[in-house]
Amino acid sequence: MTGGVTVFGAAYSVYVRIVRLALEEKGVPYRLVEVDIFAEDGPPADYLKRHPFGRIPAFEHDGFGLFEAAAITRYIDDAFDGPSLMPRDVRSRARVNQITGLLDSYAYRAMVWDVFVERVSIPREDGVSDEAKIAAGMRTAEICLSTLRDLMGDGDYLVGSHLTLADLHAVPILAYFRSAPEGEGALAHHPTLARWWAQLAKRASVQAILD
Numbered sequence: 406m407t408g409g410v411t412v413f414g415a416a417y418s419v420y421v422r423i424v425r426l427a428l429e430e431k432g433v434p435y436r437l438v439e440v441d442i443f444a445e446d447g448p449p450a451d452y453l454k455r456h457p458f459g460r461i462p463a464f465e466h467d468g469f470g471l472f473e474a475a476a477i478t479r480y481i482d483d484a485f486d487g488p489s490l491m492p493r494d495v496r497s498r499a500r501v502n503q504i505t506g507l508l509d510s511y512a513y514r515a516m517v518w519d520v521f522v523e524r525v526s527i528p529r530e531d532g533v534s535d536e537a538k539i540a541a542g543m544r545t546a547e548i549c550l551s552t553l554r555d556l557m558g559d560g561d562y563l564v565g566s567h568l569t570l571a572d573l574h575a576v577p578i579l580a581y582f583r584s585a586p587e588g589e590g591a592l593a594h595h596p597t598l599a600r601w602w603a604q605l606a607k608r609a610s611v612q613a614i615l616d
Contacts, residue, residue: 412463427573462477497564519545576605577614
């Protein structure tokens with residue numbers, strides 16, 4: 406399927422990065438339109454027509470609009486040529502959905518907001534880290550890492566032997582997490598996941614989005 410593709414959001418956003426990784430992996434040209442949802446007056450009024458809750462990303466393909474990263478990445482996988490980002494086996498597909506749900510529900514808040522933001526972002530702005538929040542985030546992060554390790558099994562990727570949307574969902578979250586010393590240390594204690602990260606970090610799509 407062809408037609409113009411536009412992603413609306415901020416380049417630093419985890420969920421914008423997830424969508425962009427899917428587009429990169431499928432080889433789909435796209436345009437990124439920056440949207441600042443943290444502006445003093447909030448996101449632009451016209452953006453609320455794309456996302457009624459004022460979150461990012463939003464997505465448009467040839468006049469068809471979507472919001473919510475998981476819906477967008479599944480559409481990208483179905484709508485465009487290129488390597489499939491979902492397994493064919495029903496149980497493997499269920500595992501991808503389980504992992505993306507785990508990342509959304511538990512890992513994102515703990516790893517990004519409680520660990521990365523508190524340990525890295527706030528001190529950059531001369532703020533003081535909330536150590537209790539970091540400690541709580543690390544407890545949840547450790548459960549997430551252990552669970553991902555167990556679900557991953559012996560494959561090179563989070564689900565089986567091929568890249569899936571589960572990997573693309575995890576990469577931006579883990580990238581922020583491991584930039585905090587606590588996150589880097591925690592990942593190192595899980596050699597399987599550390600090897601997974603080292604492999605994913607070499608992919609052209611990841612280097613294009615995270616650099």
